[in-house]
Amino acid sequence: QVQLQESGPGLVKPSETLSLTCTVSGYSISGGYFWGWVRQPPGKGLEWIGFIYHDGTTYHNPSLKNRVTISVDTSKDQFSLQLKSVTAADTAVYYCAKTLTTVARGYFDYWGQGILVTVSS
Amino acid sequence: IVLTQSPGTLSLSPGERATLSCRASQSVSNNYLGWYQQRPGQAPRLLIYGAYSRNTGVPDRFSGSGSGTDFTLTISRLEPEDFAVYYCQHYGSSLTFGGGTKVEIK
Numbered sequence: 001q002v003q004l005q006e007s008g009p010g011l012v013k014p015s016e017t018l019s020l021t022c023t024v025s026g027y028s029i030s031g032g033y034f035w036g037w038v039r040q041p042p043g044k045g046l047e048w049i050g051f052i053y054h055d056g057t058t059y060h061n062p063s064l065k066n067r068v069t070i071s072v073d074t075s076k077d078q079f080s081l082q083l084k085s086v087t088a089a090d091t092a093v094y095y096c097a098k099t100l101t102t103v104a105r106g107y108f109d110y111w112g113q114g115i116l117v118t119v120s121s
Numbered sequence: 122i123v124l125t126q127s128p129g130t131l132s133l134s135p136g137e138r139a140t141l142s143c144r145a146s147q148s149v150s151n152n153y154l155g156w157y158q159q160r161p162g163q164a165p166r167l168l169i170y171g172a173y174s175r176n177t178g179v180p181d182r183f184s185g186s187g188s189g190t191d192f193t194l195t196i197s198r199l200e201p202e203d204f205a206v207y208y209c210q211h212y213g214s215s216l217t218f219g220g221g222t223k224v225e226i227k
Binding site for chain 1: 145153155159164167170171210211213215219220
């Protein structure tokens with residue numbers, strides 16, 4: 001059974017960088033699939049941030065422009081998110097997730113429990 | 122592609138049939154359309170992918186249909202655990218979610 005767990009600070013100051021890590025268990029990231037991030041502002045809908053393959057290939061939401069960096073550490077079965085220059089609008093529950101297949105990378109079939117990140121001074 | 126879900130809220134009783142709509146601003150190629158269920162305080166759960174294929178473990182009371190720009194999620198008989206928010210989602214040049222439909226107990 002694949003399990004994902006987000007970790008990182010729950011509070012980030014405006015203009016700083018949000019950094020989160022997702023640890024995968026029950027499956028080796030090197031085995032395939034894309035691994036992604038989705039966020040959800042409190043009381044609102046879902047927004048895709050991006051995803052990464054074990055070889056480092058990434059795709060991300062153009063609306064987040066150049067603020068997003070997604071990286072992978074296959075030796076630790078972890079992937080990470082960095083979001084630069086955060087504002088209050090980046091306050092959200094951040095989920096990490098696994099894609100259904102490598103080809104059907106647009107669907108997420110396993111999710112972490114989510115981590116609330118608040119941007120505030 | 123922008124996904125518009127309707128209605129915003131659906132008030133129904135257990136045992137009733139739920140019909141949720143998702144309309145795309147452009148035609149969805151290859152029926153690349155999924156549906157998720159999200160219960161309060163939980164992560165989303167993939168129900169349907171490819172417009173009509175049920176994910177592993179999803180009860181057969183959930184069914185997806187549609188093509189082009191109009192897609193539907195149908196729950197044939199609502200169980201108590203089905204009262205939740207449902208999102209449609211598309212992946213093409215980007216990955217987008219609809220605004221959600223809340224299915225609440227009448």
